[in-house]
Amino acid sequence: MTKWIFLMLAGNFLNPATQNEAPAKVLYSKHCSGCHGDNGDRGKFGARNLKASLLTDSSIVKQISKGKGIMPSFGKRLKPEEVQLLVKYIKSLRTL
Numbered sequence: 001m002t003k004w005i006f007l008m009l010a011g012n013f014l015n016p017a018t019q020n021e022a023p024a025k026v027l028y029s030k031h032c033s034g035c036h037g038d039n040g041d042r043g044k045f046g047a048r049n050l051k052a053s054l055l056t057d058s059s060i061v062k063q064i065s066k067g068k069g070i071m072p073s074f075g076k077r078l079k080p081e082e083v084q085l086l087v088k089y090i091k092s093l094r095t096l
């Protein structure tokens with residue numbers, strides 16, 4: 001029985017999909033959801049609806065690193081790998 005639980009946990013831990021998803025979600029909740037909301041459509045301070053965003057990957061990277069208008073720049077606070085995780089994560093919120 002304990003052996004099965006261990007195998008299930010290990011399987012989950014080793015699955016690359018879950019490995020990427022968790023930190024991206026944590027990063028998003030920490031840095032972005034205050035304005036964009038958990039689902040991307042909160043719109044606080046005029047934050048764009050990420051569910052309906054059509055930006056390309058490179059424009060998203062630019063937006064996150066440099067900021068725009070009220071949105072602060074995260075270039076100094078996030079590592080390039082973290083920005084990439086966020087690009088992937090916010091695209092997964094799209095409902096287009």
Ligand code: HEC
Pocket residue numbers: 028031032033034035036044045046047048049050052053054055060063064068069070071072074086090
């Ligand atoms: C202080 C509030 C605030 C925070 C925090 C914030 N944003 Fe934004 N975001 C905005 C605002 C406001 C805009 C619209 C900027 C404009 O076009 O003037 C925006 C726009 C965007 C866009 C452009 C969408 C489009 O289609 O034009 C993306 C992508 C984005 N934010 C991602 C993020 C990510 C990822 C994070 C976390 C790393 C984040 N934002 C954190 C306020 C915020």
